[in-house]
Amino acid sequence: MKLLRAITYHAIKLKRKCQRAIRYCSTGVWKDEKKSWLTNVIKTINLTVRSFTNKQLQQRAGSLTYHTVLAVVPALAMLFAIGRGFGFQNLLQGELFKFFPAQQQALNEAFSFVDGYLAQASQGVFVGIGIVVLLWTLISLMGNVEDAFNYVWNVNKGRNFYRKITVYTTLFVLLPILIICSAGISIFMSNAVQEMVDIEFLSPVLLKILDYTPLFISWIIFSVAFWLIPNTKVKFKYALISGLICGTAFYLLQWLFVSGQIYVAKYNAIYGSFAFLPLLLLWIYLSWMIALIGVGLSYSMQNYVNYSFHDDIKNISGNYLDNVTLVTLAVIVKRFEYKQQPCSANMLTRFYNMPAELTAKVIERLKNAQLISVIQSEEDDDRYQPAFDIDLMTVNSVLNALGNAGKSKFAKKVDTRFAHVFDQVRQLKQRQSRTGDLLVKDLLPTE
Secondary structure, eight states: OHHHHHHHHHHHHHHHHHHHHHHHHHTGGGGOOOOOHHHHHHHHHHHHHHHHHHTTHHHHHHHHHHHHHHTHHHHHHHHHHHHHHHTOHHHHHHHHHHHSTTOHHHHHHHHHHHHHHHHHHTSTTHHHHHHHHHHHHHHHHHHHHHHHHHHHTTOOOOOOHHHHHHHHHHHHHHHHHHHHHHHHHHHHHHHHHHHHOOOTTHHHHHHHHHHTHHHHHHHHHHHHHHHHSSSSOOOHHHHHHHHHHHHHHHHHHHHHHHHGGGGHHHHHHHHGGGTHHHHHHHHHHHHHHHHHHHHHHHHHHHHGGGOTTHHHHHTOOHHHHHHHHHHHHHHHHHHHHTTOOOEEHHHHHHHSOOOHHHHHHHHHHHHHTTOEEEEOOSSSOOEEEESSOGGGOBHHHHHHHHHHOSOOSOOHHHHHHTHHHHHHHHHHHHHHHTSSOOBGGGSSOOO
């Protein structure tokens, strides 16, 4: 009986400890001001999970899967067209057969589609149209990828059309060349090592390293993607950490997918000749899930310090939002008055300790009210300056501009019925604006 009571006591105690740990990891960690590495890791994981659930990344991954399927044939066409120039077409086909050992018939049909696509794109008057359609399909896919990455990073504006054309076209031309060359070098080096190196210990080591070349390539691709694709400044160390984690997860997914091909016979009995399709869709979907989780992880590592106020920002009052907006505008105006470097959203976050999510909200509000203008930069984040003469920018005029931003006077019947009420409110605001007004630049002391 004593043993039973002791077990029950310890079970209840363990349950309470688990509940406290769960509460701490879910909400309490944001109130913990300790700088320990464990606290930082918990905050990063917490923010990554929040980003995954709140931003509905499952739906984003499904959308990217759809666009990827549309771009499969053009992508293979681009890869095989460049591969033929290097004499590696058979190598590419062999690698695909190796990756999908149970779907050789489906791959042969896909290769016939690719050959037909290239033939149609390179004949007569259709040569220009075919190339344009091919590049447009791939650029459209990359545009959707950038939009998804920007969505995770709370970036509302993507690259302009010209930059998309130049950057994505260069990427799609160079990436297949690098993949083909790396595959050729790997094959050459493995044969050279086997034929030329006589040391029994050295040869297996080098061969083992070469076996993991796809893992190294995955690390590089994911790290560069997390670093360059979002239209904001991403610190490379965070992109590298996310790239190492997601590249490893992608490599394991590939291994599981290839190993699972032996069970494809069960799918053949259900789907027949379509057995290849659900497996391909599943693999693409899980790959995009890994990529989006990696974007969320890099975002979390860079911004968890300024995320403690997330729940408060969701329920922010109108008056407090106006105050923070005025302070942000005052900083931008003051830096402009003293001919200092224009502010970016990252500078407001770092130098003035503003939460990143609140900064993005305030900047978007000021832009919609046409109170600030954007200075676009090719190599850095967008910066902001006052949109008009700062000697005319008063506090009340700013508040009126913020209040009038957006659509109005679209409910005609309401406007007509309550017109006298609207006039009274407008007159009250005008009387208030004529007394005790203040310039925005005078809100902050002289620096």
